[in-house]
Amino acid sequence: MSRPLLRYPIPISRLPSRLAKVFPSVVLLIAVAAVLSGLSALSPRASAQETAAQEVQEPPPQSDDARARDAAPPEAVVPQPGSGTTLRYEPDPDAVDAAQGAAADEAAPTTSTRETVRARLTSDAAPGHRWVRSVRRWRSDAGRPSWSRQGHWIVYDRVGDRGRRVLMLGQPDAPVERCLSCDLHELRDDNVLHAAWHPSGEVLVAVVQRMPRRLHLDAGELAGVEGLLRTELWAVHRDGRDAWQLTRAGERGATAGPPAFSYEGDRLAWSERADSTAGGPWGDWDLQVAEFRLRRGLPRLGGVDTFDAMPWAGVLSVDAFTVDDRGVLVTAAAPPQQRAAEGRLGGPAAGTPATLVGSYGFDDRRLQVLAEAGRWERDLAQVPRGERLIFASDRGLAPPRFLPARHDLWLATPSGRSQERLTFFNDPDAPDSLGEAMIGGIAWGPDGERLLVHVLWLDSEAIAGDDLDLEAIEPSEAIYLITFDPAIHGGA
Numbered sequence: 036m037s038r039p040l041l042r043y044p045i046p047i048s049r050l051p052s053r054l055a056k057v058f059p060s061v062v063l064l065i066a067v068a069a070v071l072s073g074l075s076a077l078s079p080r081a082s083a084q085e086t087a088a089q090e091v092q093e094p095p096p097q098s099d100d101a102r103a104r105d106a107a108p109p110e111a112v113v114p115q116p117g118s119g120t121t122l123r124y125e126p127d128p129d130a131v132d133a134a135q136g137a138a139a140d141e142a143a144p145t146t147s148t149r150e151t152v153r154a155r156l157t158s159d160a161a162p163g164h165r166w167v168r169s170v171r172r173w174r175s176d177a178g179r180p181s182w183s184r185q186g187h188w189i190v191y192d193r194v195g196d197r198g199r200r201v202l203m204l205g206q207p208d209a210p211v212e213r214c215l216s217c218d219l220h221e222l223r224d225d226n227v228l229h230a231a232w233h234p235s236g237e238v239l240v241a242v243v244q245r246m247p248r249r250l251h252l253d254a255g256e257l258a259g260v261e262g263l264l265r266t267e268l269w270a271v272h273r274d275g276r277d278a279w280q281l282t283r284a285g286e287r288g289a290t291a292g293p294p295a296f297s298y299e300g301d302r303l304a305w306s307e308r309a310d311s312t313a314g315g316p317w318g319d320w321d322l323q324v325a326e327f328r329l330r331r332g333l334p335r336l337g338g339v340d341t342f343d344a345m346p347w348a349g350v351l352s353v354d355a356f357t358v359d360d361r362g363v364l365v366t367a368a369a370p371p372q373q374r375a376a377e378g379r380l381g382g383p384a385a386g387t388p389a390t391l392v393g394s395y396g397f398d399d400r401r402l403q404v405l406a407e408a409g410r411w412e413r414d415l416a417q418v419p420r421g422e423r424l425i426f427a428s429d430r431g432l433a434p435p436r437f438l439p440a441r442h443d444l445w446l447a448t449p450s451g452r453s454q455e456r457l458t459f460f461n462d463p464d465a466p467d468s469l470g471e472a473m474i475g476g477i478a479w480g481p482d483g484e485r486l487l488v489h490v491l492w493l494d495s496e497a498i499a500g501d502d503l504d505l506e507a508i509e510p511s512e513a514i515y516l517i518t519f520d521p522a523i524h525g526g527a
Contacts (some may be wrong), residue, residue, distance in 0.1 A: 162459045163466075164446075166520040170458070170467045173487065173516040174212075177203065178254065180478040180487040180514050181239070183232045188273070189478070189487065190215065190230045190239055191514060199247055200226040200257070202239075202271065207480065207516075215239075215275035222269070222278060224248075228262060229293035229476075233327075234300035236273065238334055242293055243269045245284060255491050255510045258475035259387060259439040260317050260350055266290045268305060270334040281336055282307075292320070292352045296327070297360045303327040303336065304363050306351040317388060319348035322363070322395065344395045344402055347371060350388055354415045362396040364415040364424075387411065387439040392426045405451045411440040414474060419483030421524035422449050425457065427474035432461050435471055437493050437508050442474035444488065446523075458517070460490055467515075470495040475512070483524055486517045 174180075180191040188204060195201035195217060202215040216227045226244035233239065244250075245265045252261050268281040268291050281303075282291050292306035304324045313319040322344040326337025344351055349368025356363055369389035392415035393404040406412050409430035416425050427442035435441045444457040459465035460472035469492035476489040491512045 162462050162464055164455070164457050166446075166523045167457065168518045168520055170515055170517050172513050174205070174514040176512060177514050178258070178489040178491070178512050179229055179476040180489060181230050181232050182207075182478045182480050182487060183236045184234045184481060185236050186481045188232075188236065190232065191489075192226075192228050192230070197223070199224065200228055200244075202227045202230055202241060202275075204273075204275075207485070213275075215271055215273075216241075216278075218275060219271070219278045221280075226257070227269075227271075228257070230271070231294045231296055233296055233329070233334075234298070235329065237329065237332065238273060239271050240281065240294045240296070240303060240334075241269055241271055242266045242291060253509055254475075254512045255438050255473070258473065258489070258491055263290055263292050263308075263350075263352075266292075268294055272332075279334055281334070293354075295353045295355050295363065297356045298358065299360060301327060302356075302360070304353045304356065306353055306365075310348070313348040317350045317368075320345075320351035322351060322353065322365070324363075324397070342395070342397070342400065344400075346402070350390070352413075354392070354413075355417070357394060358417060361398060362394050364392070364394050364417070365402070366390050366392055366413040366415065367402065369410075405447060406445070406454065408454075410434075411442065413442070414477050416477055416479060418523055419479050419481060421483060423447065423523065423525070424449065424451075425477070425486070427477070431456070435473070438471055438473050438491065438510060440473050441471060443472075444474065444477070458488070460492065463495065484519050484521060486519065488515045488517060489513075490515055 174191065174193075177191045177193040180189055182189050187206065189207060190202055190204055192200040193203055195214065201217055203212045204215050205212040216222050222243060224246070226247040228242045228244060230239045230241040242263070243266060244262070245267070250261070250264060256262065265284060267284050270279045270281055272278070282305075284290065290308045294303055294305040296303055302324055303326075304322065306320045307323050308318045309321045311318040322342040323339055324342065325339040328335045328337060344365065345367050347368070347370050351368070352366045354364040354366055367390060369391050389410050390412055391404055392406055392412045393402055394415075395402050405415065405424065406426060406428060409428040409432075411429045412426055414427045417423070418425060424447045426445055426447070428445045429441045429443075430445070432441045432443070441461055443459060443461055445454055446457045447454040458467065460467055460469045462468055469490065472490055472492035474488060475491055478487040480486070489512065491510045493508065493510050
């Protein structure tokens with residue numbers, strides 16, 4: 036059964052009377068609409084007449100200077116010193132995607148992606164990097180940190196009660212700390228430095244410097260090559276109850292450099308001085324890679340492979356393993372022609388060997404240099420969960436007056452082609468400026484967004500003037516915690 040079109044149908048006989056009632060209302064609505072339409076038509080006509088009158092009216096005469104100023108192209112805005120304005124080029128992600136899409140659609144693009152992206156102008160009151168969120172002091176009077184793979188513990192060294200450097204254990208977000216090496220009778224008279232965590236988090240391997248009182252080294256000298264004199268490698272349990280000697284002074288070079296564990300934890304790498312008569316005043320160094328095993332909690336070294344990692348003689352220090360465990364990141368002495376200018380430097384810097392950073396592969400046995408633009412480059416490390424590399428460099432900085440070197444941190448792509456400054460400890464206009472500063476070591480947190488940096492510095496006011504006693508100047512030191520934006524994990 037079909038439904039009617041109207042719910043209440045009207046009989047045909049009553050339609051004329053219904054239409055007669057509705058017709059006056061329809062006429063009234065049509066009249067109101069006509070009036071409103073006429074009013075709206077008047078407004079654009081008047082606006083058009085006013086616009087035409089303005090276009091016909093001639094502008095007032097201009098002077099010759101005004102006409103020349105209007106005809107000249109706009110001048111570029113150049114920030115002046117002290118104006119607090121920093122021009123920074125940041126590719127806009129949306130514009131990059133659009134430019135890449137356009138390049139794919141066109142067979143022969145006329146401009147590159149780098150030229151077509153938009154540039155954003157940011158105004159900052161002081162120098163800084165866009166990926167650095169915060170910089171704060173984590174521990175005062177401490178140095179050479181190492182972060183456990185699990186992220187719960189951080190080990191570092193500081194001056195103890197007996198005037199020697201002792202190992203301290205702390206947590207990332209807690210101020211408490213305890214000494215690991217204070218109760219170890221075998222190490223009571225020695226400096227314990229450069230500790231490296233085993234991936235298991237059970238033991239550490241550290242550099243032990245014998246008879247430090249005879250060397251009389253300050254904090255700045257310990258952060259340099261002098262800190263590697265008369266050294267051995269020892270393993271220390273995480274609770275500080277036991278220690279085991281791994282190498283002995285007098286064997287294969289008489290001194291050992293900072294250790295580094297492979298990512299799998301089955302190998303340990305370090306450097307040793309092989310010849311004290313070659314390579315300048317600090318001798319010639321080799322790379323050592325040994326098997327490392329933990330059996331019933333006891334650390335043991337297996338077979339040791341020796342690599343002549345540099346095509347020239349000089350100092351070598353292991354910074355870390357590569358992520359595939361097929362090589363190591365190193366700090367190496369610069370070639371002899373680059374070190375020829377060392378003697379022309381004054382102060383403590385005259386005895387600091389020029390260094391560069393790079394990687395050494397176990398398969399091809401080649402040293403691949405990443406950066407050598409500065410005189411002193413060191414502490415090369417890869418950003419966790421990313422591809423970029425970070426290292427310390429003095430590029431763009433004046434030679435130091437009192438410290439062995441000056442450094443700030445730099446960020447580089449894996450190829451090394453793109454490099455940019457990351458910290459500004461030596462910049463007087465930066466909020467984190469310390470004066471004359473150098474880097475003594477770095478340690479990444481496992482999340483790849485937090486970095487511990489050992490910084491040594493001399494305040495600018497404390498070293499002002501020319502009549503200063505170098506022997507009386509003692510640098511300050513601290514471990515700083517830098518927090519990064521997750522964008523730092525991006526690839527090249």
